[in-house]
Amino acid sequence: MARLAGGVALLTVLDPVGRDCGLTVTAVSSVSLEPPLVLACVTKDGFIHDALFVADGWSLSFLATDQLELSHYAARERHPGARDDFSPWPTRRAARGELVFTGAAAAVECVPHSLVDAGDHTIALGRVVSVAQDVTGVLPLVHVDRRYYEPGPEIT
Numbered sequence: 611m612a613r614l615a616g617g618v619a620l621l622t623v624l625d626p627v628g629r630d631c632g633l634t635v636t637a638v639s640s641v642s643l644e645p646p647l648v649l650a651c652v653t654k655d656g657f658i659h660d661a662l663f664v665a666d667g668w669s670l671s672f673l674a675t676d677q678l679e680l681s682h683y684a685a686r687e688r689h690p691g692a693r694d695d696f697s698p699w700p701t702r703r704a705a706r707g708e709l710v711f712t713g714a715a716a717a718v719e720c721v722p723h724s725l726v727d728a729g730d731h732t733i734a735l736g737r738v739v740s741v742a743q744d745v746t747g748v749l750p751l752v753h754v755d756r757r758y759y760e761p762g763p764e765i766t
């Protein structure tokens with residue numbers, strides 16, 4: 611699957627006591643137009659996982675090429691008790707409180723649709739309730755073969 615090129619998203623949610631959580635994810639897809647559904651596959655080991663079961667909203671910020679450090683930060687290994695501090699990056703609050711990264715190439719706010727048990731991951735399906743109009747990122751960050759790239763020249 612490392613050969614499947616894809617965008618890099620930051621999944622954000624508030625934990626049950628209102629603390630910010632964010633995880634770098636590439637297992638993300640659009641699913642349905644009517645209703646508008648997207649999915650993210652989240653490891654059951656991840657610190658963000660359990661928050662998805664209680665949150666009333668979560669967001670996906672599709673990272674831009676100048677947000678590589680943010681991708682590294684949200685993919686770091688977190689020991690129990692570790693907290694996220696996203697203050698170095700420009701953000702705003704989604705309608706349900708989680709962070710949206712305004713430097714992203716695109717972002718969507720979701721309300722939970724369903725959670726599907728899938729081996730060592732859970733597939734979180736969300737209904738898109740808002741598409742960000744205020745993001746400033748230009749080129750989407752691409753991940754393939756365990757490396758990051760920026761989109762190259764169009765080929766025809």
Ligand SMILES: Cc1cc2nc3c(=O)[nH]c(=O)nc-3n(C[C@H](O)[C@H](O)[C@H](O)COP(=O)(O)O)c2cc1C
Pocket residue numbers: 618633634635636637638651652653655656657658684685686687688689753
């Ligand atoms: C480029 C990239 C893509 C990733 N995609 C996913 C993903 O789709 N789903 C997931 O659960 N974890 C994904 N991860 C792993 C998490 O971001 C994170 O590294 C891992 O869960 C460890 O964090 P934890 O200590 O909070 O569990 C990805 C990591 C990187 C670097």
